[in-house]
Ligand code: SF4
């Protein structure tokens with residue numbers, strides 16, 4: 001019995017060796033896909049879900065959407081985000097209001113889990129695929145995401161919904177039941 005097991009193990013060993021050689025030869029003749037970086041910079045196609053850098057988008061008026069609520073900072077598992085807020089008088093109401101002063105993001109500590117983006121109730125932060133971050137000191141990996149002089153985007157003014165029915169305006173209490181001027185009367 002021992003002799004047959006010995007012979008069987010020899011053939012099994014040869015078989016496994018051939019399997020390994022087959023994989024090696026297959027990869028030897030396959031076309032090579034070497035990324036010519038940085039020569040292909042700008043042409044390289046990234047995966048859509050690739051996460052490389054947390055950013056805070058600003059519009060053309062230097063407005064962002066961050067209310068400094070701190071949800072992202074409190075939810076970050078490794079303390080990568082620091083939200084520093086300050087109090088300012090609201091120009092519309094005249095009351096003091098908390099606004100964003102500095103949004104600090106430590107890229108060196110980020111695990112790219114995206115919890116911050118998913119938990120932000122205002123869609124104020126997003127991940128981009130910008131991945132070139134070489135610096136000489138780790139302190140330079142701490143980035144301020146809100147731009148200098150930026151502020152919270154004002155809320156869009158919502159027009160009151162007004163319906164016209166049987167010559168009367170229906171909608172806000174101010175107009176309810178009032179007859180519609182002839183030029184504004186609509187036929188429903
Ligand atoms: S990024 Fe979003 S969750 Fe974080 S402080 Fe700003 S509004 Fe709040």
Ligand code: SF4
Pocket residue numbers: 054075076077078079080081109110111112113114115116117
């Ligand atoms: S991706 Fe994760 S680790 Fe990075 S800042 Fe957001 S919550 Fe923190």
